[in-house]
Amino acid sequence: MKEFEALKKLLERDRTIRRxxxxxxxxxxxxxxxxxxxxxxxxxNRQPLVYxxxxxxxxxxxxxxxxxxxxxxxDWDGPSESERPxxxxxxxxxxxxxxxxxxxxxxxxxxxxxxxxxxxxxxxxIKSFNAQILREALGLPQNxxxxxxxxxGAPGEEALIVPxxxxxxxxxxxxxxxRQCVPKRPLSDIIxxxxxxxxx
Amino acid sequence: MKEFEALKKLLERDRTIRRxxxxxxxxxxxxxxxxxxxxxxxxxNRQPLVYxxxxxxxxxxxxxxxxxxxxxxxDWDGPSESERPxxxxxxxxxxxxxxxxxxxxxxxxxxxxxxxxxxxxxxxxIKSFNAQILREALGLPQNxxxxxxxxxGAPGEEALIVPxxxxxxxxxxxxxxxRQCVPKRPLSDIIxxxxxxxxx
Numbered sequence: 249m250k251e252f253e254a255l256k257k258l259l260e261r262d263r264t265i266r267r268x269x270x271x272x273x274x275x276x277x278x279x280x281x282x283x284x285x286x287x288x289x290x291x292x293n294r295q296p297l298v299y300x301x302x303x304x305x306x307x308x309x310x311x312x313x314x315x316x317x318x319x320x321x322x323d324w325d326g327p328s329e330s331e332r333p334x335x336x337x338x339x340x341x342x343x344x345x346x347x348x349x350x351x352x353x354x355x356x357x358x359x360x361x362x363x364x365x366x367x368x369x370x371x372x373x374i375k376s377f378n379a380q381i382l383r384e385a386l387g388l389p390q391n392x393x394x395x396x397x398x399x400x401g402a403p404g405e406e407a408l409i410v411p412x413x414x415x416x417x418x419x420x421x422x423x424x425x426x427r428q429c430v431p432k433r434p435l436s437d438i439i440x441x442x443x444x445x446x447x448x
Numbered sequence: 449m450k451e452f453e454a455l456k457k458l459l460e461r462d463r464t465i466r467r468x469x470x471x472x473x474x475x476x477x478x479x480x481x482x483x484x485x486x487x488x489x490x491x492x493n494r495q496p497l498v499y500x501x502x503x504x505x506x507x508x509x510x511x512x513x514x515x516x517x518x519x520x521x522x523d524w525d526g527p528s529e530s531e532r533p534x535x536x537x538x539x540x541x542x543x544x545x546x547x548x549x550x551x552x553x554x555x556x557x558x559x560x561x562x563x564x565x566x567x568x569x570x571x572x573x574i575k576s577f578n579a580q581i582l583r584e585a586l587g588l589p590q591n592x593x594x595x596x597x598x599x600x601g602a603p604g605e606e607a608l609i610v611p612x613x614x615x616x617x618x619x620x621x622x623x624x625x626x627r628q629c630v631p632k633r634p635l636s637d638i639i640x641x642x643x644x645x646x647x648x
Contacts, residue, residue, distance in 0.1 A: 251566035252480070254454060259487035259559060275642060280452070282639055286632050287459035287609065288558070289573055292519055293618045295633045298640040307643045319492060340640065350575055351596065354554020358488070359459060362562075366451035373489055375550055387644055396551065409487065418493045432486050433495045439482055440498040440540065442475060443507045444587055 262361050263408065263430070265370030266318055267327050268401030273303050273335035277367065278400075282337065284359040291350035296343075297395075300386045302336040307385065311336050314381035315374050315397060320419045333371070333399035338382065344391045353395050360398060370403035462561050463608065463630070465570030466518055467527050468601030473503050473535035477567065478600075482537065484559040491550035496543075497595075500586045502536040507585065511536050514581035515574050515597060520619045533571070533599035538582065544591045553595050560598060570603035 278301040285297065302311055312333075317326030327333070337360060341349050357373055364371050374397040382394050407428040412418075415437070420430045436448040478501040485497065502511055512533075517526030527533070537560060541549050557573055564571050574597040582594050607628040612618075615637070620630045636648040 249567070251454075251458065252563060254451075255458065255562055255566050256484065256487070258451065258455065259484055262487075262489075264489050278642075279635070279639065279648070283635055284456065284459055285638065286635060287456070287462070289462075289464050289561070291575060293620055293630060295618065295638075298638055300640050300644075301642045302644075304643040351551065351554030351557055351573070354551030354556070355558040356554070357551060358555040358558035361489070362455055363452060366455050367449070373551070375491060385644070386641060387646075388640075392640060418495065420493055430493060435479070435483055435486060438485065438495075438498055439479065440500050440588075440592060441586060442478075442501045443504040444500075444502075444585070446587075448479070 258362055258365055260409070262365035263370070264372050264428070265403045265405060265407060266372050266399075266428070267331040267404040268333050268370070269404045270330065270334060271402040273369065273400055275301065275303060277369075278303060278335060278337060281360050281363045284363045285356040288352070288355050288359050290352050290355075294346050295352075296341055296345035296349050297352055297356055298340050298342055298392065300338040300340065300388070302338070303334065308332065308334065308336070310385040311382065311397070314378040314385070315399070316376035317374070319376070320421075331404050334401040337398040337400060338386060338394055339396045339398065340388065341393045341395050342391055343393055349395070357396060357398065364400060368402070369400055371398050371400040373398055458562055458565055460609070462565035463570070464572050464628070465603045465605055465607060466572050466599075466628070467531040467604040468533050468570070469604045470530065470534060471602040473569065473600055475501065475503060477569075478503060478535060478537060481560050481563045484563045485556040488552070488555050488559050490552050490555075494546050495552075496541055496545035496549050497552055497556055498540050498542055498592065500538040500540065500588070502538070503534065508532065508534065508536070510585040511582065511597070514578040514585070515599070516576035517572075517574070519576070520621075531604050534601040537598040537600060538586060538594055539596045539598065540588065541593045541595050542591055543593055549595070557596060557598065564600060568602070569600055571598050571600040573598055
């Protein structure tokens with residue numbers, strides 16, 4: 249039970265962060281984080297995912313223009329120069345191994361972001377990116393398809409879960425203390441049935 | 449660092465298990481496990497996943513025939529009657545919310561299986577199932593599409609990670625102690641590049 253509570257606390261701390269302090273993230277740390285993915289379940293154990301690690305200033309600058317930030321913040325284009333991520337972990341699929349990674353992508357990203365939270369880092373999983381810019385910056389061959397970019401760094405903002413006001417309330421926002429507030433569905437909406445009886 | 453090491457240990461323990469002791473898993477435990485998914489990042493925060501929980505004998509019997517077990521064990525059809533899972537968590541997509549859950553599926557499954565490992569339970573994420581049997585047993589309406597079945601219970605077998613013998617070695621096997629051995633790729637094969645320089 250103690251381990252379960254520790255995991256819960258870690259999941260609570262593992263919030264999406266889009267503004268970063270400018271402390272560097274070491275290559276050793278990035279390697280440790282990706283090392284966690286070796287411990288994950290993989291569909292039919294195919295293990296088709298690979299990673300490109302980025303923490304050098306020139307490479308950070310090359311990746312940043314490829315990324316689209318926070319769709320719900322219409323008047324915010326992404327972190328300013330002094331708030332940008334100081335590292336990226338790019339998750340990619342080796343299509344020579346398999347075309348469909350099933351849910352390996354999310355399983356591994358969760359392991360990495362939990363690891364990052366455990367080390368006091370924060371991040372943002374980004375699906376909306378210019379693949380061409382990414383491919384060129386990273387020198388990815390044809391069979392290596394980028395799936396997700398995890399932006400990483402020391403958290404430069406606070407984020408917290410808040411209750412949904414209604415079922416359509418999915419829009420994260422910044423409150424008057426400039427904290428990022430993320431409405432989450434109640435458990436009663438997530439549990440569809442128990443032993444075939446509808447609802448919680 | 450202590451938290452990181454604890455996470456690593458939990459990930460190591462969170463192995464796929466396909467044979468179970470027959471201790472029951474309480475409804476409260478299943479609810480706790482699904483509760484972890486509320487703490488997870490979600491693509492555009494849409495939160496389209498819902499869960500059906502199963503732990504009653506009649507329902508367990510109704511679900512079991514829908515499942516296909518361990519593709520690589522050609523002479524093993526799945527757990528015998530005295531080794532079957534004592535609970536299921538069925539992850540489903542509410543297609544009224546969104547058609548593509550991105551990697552929410554894996555992110556949430558990882559949270560649940562880590563939670564299960566923390567509670568001393570084990571499980572198996574199953575993608576190969578007869579959706580029609582599942583739909584009927586669970587009374588799922590048209591907009592609720594089952595994505596994965598997590599079979600759960602007290603572990604009735606040991607499982608461990610072993611090094612790959614070569615790049616094609618992905619086939620898990622049972623060793624002479626009847627332990628499930630799962631070959632995992634070395635980190636040097638998973639890290640594609642560091643700051644654009646190929647390899648670890």
